[in-house]
Amino acid sequence: MFDRRMMIKGAGAAVGLAMTAKSYARIQGANDRLRVAVVGINGRGQAHMSAFTKVPNVEVTHLVDVDAAVLAKRADEFAGRGNARPRTERDYRRLLAGKDVDIITVATPDFSHAKIGVDAMNAGKHVYLEKPIGIAPAEGEALIAAQKRTGRVLQVGNQQRSSKETRQLLDMVRSGELGEVYEAQTWYANNRKSIGKGQVAAPPPTLDWDLWQGPRPRGQYRTNLVHYNWHWFWKYGTGEICNNAMHELDIARWMMGVAYPRTVSARGARNFFQGDDWEMYDTLALDLNYDDDRVIRWNGQSCNAMRTYGRGRGVLLLGTKGSAVVDRNGFELYDLAGKMVREVKAPAESETTGTVGEGALDVYHAGNFVDVIRGKQQALASPIQEGHVSTTLCHLGNMAYRTDAMLSVDPATGRPSSADAMKLWSVEYEPGWEIRA
Structure with a gap:
């Protein structure tokens, strides 16, 4: 049973769930x-x-x-x-x-x-x-x-x-076709608009506001919060990094065979619509640094939809024998001269930057x-063990941004050494809504 400041120890970077x-x-x-x-x-x-x-x-x-x-x-x-x-x-x-x-x-x-x-x-x-x-x-x-x-x-x-094409690329990476993958660059780009200035008001009659808040401590309804803009408020959301970077960071670390990094740094700003209620960054550059000078980077652009390699989101793998660009709909292989040598497309497309993401x-x-x-x-x-590692990478990015510091991380547990960052490792709950694992 967990109290209002839930802390659980000993969950590391375990590999996938397997049962007989x-x-x-x-x-x-x-x-x-x-x-x-x-x-x-x-x-x-x-x-x-x-x-x-x-x-x-x-x-x-x-x-x-x-x-x-x-x-x-x-x-x-x-x-x-x-x-x-x-x-x-x-x-x-x-x-x-x-x-x-x-x-x-x-x-x-x-x-x-x-x-x-x-x-x-x-x-x-x-x-x-x-x-x-x-x-x-x-x-x-x-x-x-x-x-x-x-x-x-x-x-x-x-x-x-579950992408057959992504798994095909994974097999190729593991067989050494790209050589040693020393860096992964990941990105997300969108052109989100201003959320404006909301007002405290009575919730709509169709909305159960108390139930919507669930485990979060109770607060007043605001007119620009529900149904989507809660993403950009620290009380309810986790920012673009958890909203979208988790997908690409997960694929990058899967391809590279890594879990938690040794250091995490993040530079972010609210560059657009600075007078509205959006509390977080809309632009964030994240670096996850691993042993042997290997790195995973994420470039998040919430309000500038400039595409990279013709994609609104994706992963570039840089290797000593070649490179690859992969997204939900296939991948491309490049030699060291930057020439595309192979292209594999998924037979059915999946949505990339829409809010439903169906495919x-x-x-x-x-x-x-x-x-x-x-x-x-x-x-x-x-499995949850893998999902936890990838999600925690995103939380660590938010921690580095919010504490304005480079974080040193225990590669076995993902926990930062910073006392200020560890204050964000768990959250408080509304009484009666505590998590009981």
């Missing part, structure tokens, strides 16, 4: 039709709804959202596409005690991801959890502890790990998750 076929067979209902409840359906949850309807012998039976207007709209849309009309619910906790849901997918705001995920596993449900996995690193540690104790299957929603990779990722539940595959594409 016999242990899969013991999962209750493994061979039955799996019933899915999608929690949080205004944005990314729409991709969950679509993906799980395309997985064999799986049915989306419940939609959950704290906004009644959103809930009614999505239920109508879902039924209008020929699906059985789902049951609707405002509070996810009402689904936990029943036996009519096997899987809970979580696409709510970042600050409630870990709470819902832990609660669902404690109730015996399998969980598909959007990134970032939590608002602070301690929440990732809680998820690892809960998954280990309950034995439930927990897939993190960084869907590019073929969602179906592959959901399919892998379901196959592990049923025992048809042994390894998750993105």
Whole structure:
């Protein structure tokens, strides 16, 4: 049980979740039709709804959202596409005690991801959890502890790990085709607009404001906060780095075979719309420095959509024998003279910089998750241990930015030596909403 200042020790950079076929067979209902409840359906949850309807012998039976207007709209849309009309619910906790849901997918705001995920596993449900996995690193540690104790299957929603093309490139990197990969450059570019100046007001009648806040200490409703702009407020959001960099940082460190760095530095600023309520940077340069002078870099541009290598997001791998550029839709190989020598494109495209992010990779990722539940595959594409490392890299970037310091990091645990940074390792909770792993 965790108090309001949750701290969990001993969760390191473990490798992927693996279980024996016999242990899969013991999962209750493994061979039955799996019933899915999608929690949080205004944005990314729409991709969950679509993906799980395309997985064999799986049915989306419940939609959950704290906004009644959103809930009614999505239920109508879902039924209008020929699906059985789902049951609707405002509070996810009402689904936990029943036996009519096997899987809970979580696409709510970042600050409630870990709470819902832990609660669902404690109730015996399998969980598909959007990134970032939590608002602070301690929440990732809680998820690892809960998954280990309950034995439930927990897939993190960084869907590019299910890309056949990305995995093909991974095999090539591991076989030495690029030589020693000494640097990865990653980026994200968008042209987000001003969020303006909000006002304290009564919440809309369709929105359960108390329930929307979930585990965060209670505050007043503001007119420019819901449904998306909470991303840019420190109380509720995790910035562009957790919102988007987690995808590319995850692929970069996967390709390079690294986990936590030794030092982290970040330079950021609010360069656009400086008079609005946006609390965070809109521009951030991150450096993660590893042993042997290896480095992963991220360049985040929230309000300047200048593309790199023709892409709004992606990863450049620099090696001693060649280089590669990879994103969700394929990769390109280059020789040391910078000449492209090979191009591989995905047969079906996935969205890159939109807020829903829907595409073929969602179906592959959901399919892998379901196959592990049923025992048809042994390894998750993105187990919680791996998702925790990649999410923590993003949190460390925020810590370096907020403390205005280069952080020295324990490469075994990801914990910074800075006392100021460690104050951000965990968060306080609204009484009654503590996480119990």
